[in-house]
Amino acid sequence: MASSFLQSIFHPNEIVALIQYKFFRPPPIHVIPPEQKTKIRCYEFLNETSRSFASVIQELDDGIRDAICIFYLVLRGLDTIEDDMSILIEKKEPLLRNFHKTLYKKGWTFDESGPNEKDRQLLVEFNVVIEEFLRLERQFQDVIVDITNKMGNGMADYAKDAAHNKYGVMTNKDFDLYCHYVAGLVGIGLSSLFSISGLEKPELANDTELSNSMGLFLQKTNIIRDYLDDLSGNRRFWPKEIWSIYVADLADLKKPGYETKAINCLSTIILNALQHIPDCLTYLNKIQNRSIFSFCAIPQVMAIATLALLFKNYNVYTSVVKIRKGETVKLILKCTDIYEVANIFRYYTRVIIQKNDSKDPNFMKISMACGKVEQWCQTNLPDIDSYSPQQDNDIMIFLIGFILSAFAAYLLHYVNQEHLDYQGRESLDVFD
Ligand code: D61
Ligand code: MG
Numbered sequence: 494m495a496s497s498f499l500q501s502i503f504h505p506n507e508i509v510a511l512i513q514y515k516f517f518r519p520p521p522i523h524v525i526p527p528e529q530k531t532k533i534r535c536y537e538f539l540n541e542t543s544r545s546f547a548s549v550i551q552e553l554d555d556g557i558r559d560a561i562c563i564f565y566l567v568l569r570g571l572d573t574i575e576d577d578m579s580i581l582i583e584k585k586e587p588l589l590r591n592f593h594k595t596l597y598k599k600g601w602t603f604d605e606s607g608p609n610e611k612d613r614q615l616l617v618e619f620n621v622v623i624e625e626f627l628r629l630e631r632q633f634q635d636v637i638v639d640i641t642n643k644m645g646n647g648m649a650d651y652a653k654d655a656a657h658n659k660y661g662v663m664t665n666k667d668f669d670l671y672c673h674y675v676a677g678l679v680g681i682g683l684s685s686l687f688s689i690s691g692l693e694k695p696e697l698a699n700d701t702e703l704s705n706s707m708g709l710f711l712q713k714t715n716i717i718r719d720y721l722d723d724l725s726g727n728r729r730f731w732p733k734e735i736w737s738i739y740v741a742d743l744a745d746l747k748k749p750g751y752e753t754k755a756i757n758c759l760s761t762i763i764l765n766a767l768q769h770i771p772d773c774l775t776y777l778n779k780i781q782n783r784s785i786f787s788f789c790a791i792p793q794v795m796a797i798a799t800l801a802l803l804f805k806n807y808n809v810y811t812s813v814v815k816i817r818k819g820e821t822v823k824l825i826l827k828c829t830d831i832y833e834v835a836n837i838f839r840y841y842t843r844v845i846i847q848k849n850d851s852k853d854p855n856f857m858k859i860s861m862a863c864g865k866v867e868q869w870c871q872t873n874l875p876d877i878d879s880y881s882p883q884q885d886n887d888i889m890i891f892l893i894g895f896i897l898s899a900f901a902a903y904l905l906h907y908v909n910q911e912h913l914d915y916q917g918r919e920s921l922d923v924f925d
Contacts (some may be wrong), residue, residue: 661729
């Protein structure tokens with residue numbers, strides 16, 4: 494905790510946000526009656542398996558929260574099988590292809606995940622997820638089964654593809670298809686669930702292209718950020734069509750002597766992800782329900798903030814690059830409506846424009862992709878510049894002196910206590 498404050502020491506407005514988030518946020522959490530043991534266990538699993546989505550899912554309205562929690566756990570279970578390199582393909586392929594059928598098998602569990610699989614316990618107790626799945630309304634069940642079926646088959650196609658296993662993702666089209674299976678389909682399923690719940694218009698379910706883009710933008714951002722981690726586990730998701738412009742092997746990008754190529758390659762793949770932004774904004778602009786809006790918008794603004802941080806940042810090739818917790822919290826608190834969110838996107842695309850440099854082979858294309866965000870705002874929210882978001886205003890700045898001294902006192906207190914803290918994750922861990 495104290496370390497989040499320290500990270501933000503030169504960003505006083507983030508200190509304000511951290512304090513506001515920690516002390517003045519209305520307590521969320523809907524109490525589950527103690528007799529509903531399997532539901533309680535499902536929410537425990539949600540908190541154990543998701544850093545990025547647990548809190549936004551738990552803040553959803555009553556009519557949709559459980560369905561989305563179960564949707565998440567089912568797909569996390571499927572993904573745990575996909576990611577597990579200790580399961581032979583002969584076994585893995587049918588498991589992935591038939592996973593949707595196991596949702597109707599009361600009592601089904603799976604204890605053959607490798608010992609290092611981080612979410613293996615979810616599959617060990619998967620009967621609990623199945624039980625809660627079977628309690629959902631029939632229409633919710635049908636969407637979850639349909640998406641699980643499509644995702645499982647897509648994952649299986651890639652898992653058994655020899656070229657994919659050797660070289661990773663090949664073309665840009667391939668990149669979009671893989672991301673469609675693992676994340677675009679989540680977006681498509683979510684839109685159906687929102688519509689069925691009645692909290693969003695029925696038409697949202699038909700906006701499959703926009704829903705797909707929501708997932709692609711998140712998944713591509715993860716793939717870009719996780720270059721080093723994935724490569725060390727021999728996973729290759731950056732498309733060959735992009736890296737082969739610069740190097741003969743994806744792993745060369747991190748080698749000494751390739752720094753300029755590495756930075757230019759990073760620009761190329763970030764440009765690829767930036768193309769999805771107008772669709773994401775158009776999607777968010779259609780959302781009516783407040784809780785669904787935050788649920789959808791928070792991961793998106795984390796993604797654009799991450800891309801802005803990764804752009805021209807050589808650390809992508811040497812370590813894990815993450816946005817500060819203070820910045821995360823500031824973004825979460827701001828994600829209240831489309832004007833705020835569009836402003837955040839504009840802010841970060843302007844950060845990218847400032848880092849852009851005319852020697853970059855993608856200089857023009859990057860400035861055009863960022864220009865499209867400005868254009869989107871002018872076309873769809875023509876009053877955006879007269880609309881004044883809650884600013885980091887003078888009073889705030891004035892308060893900062895006071896807060897910083899409170900902070901100093903807080904630090905003195907906590908630095909001494911930190912070693913006593915529970916060893917687990919902090920409650921907030923968005924997009925870690
Ligand atoms: C609105 C709000 C949330 C959205 C959305 C629209 C559209 C798409 C998504 C969330 C999905 C974004 C996925 C991005 C993170 N990528 C992963 O977790 C990778 O696994 C993909 C397959 C499993 C997807 C599980 C999932 C994720 C988020 C959900 C959800 C299901 C259901 C409801 C709400 C959010 C990645 O995982 C790495 C890991 O194991 O941690 C991988 O294996 O590539
Ligand atoms: Mg996976």
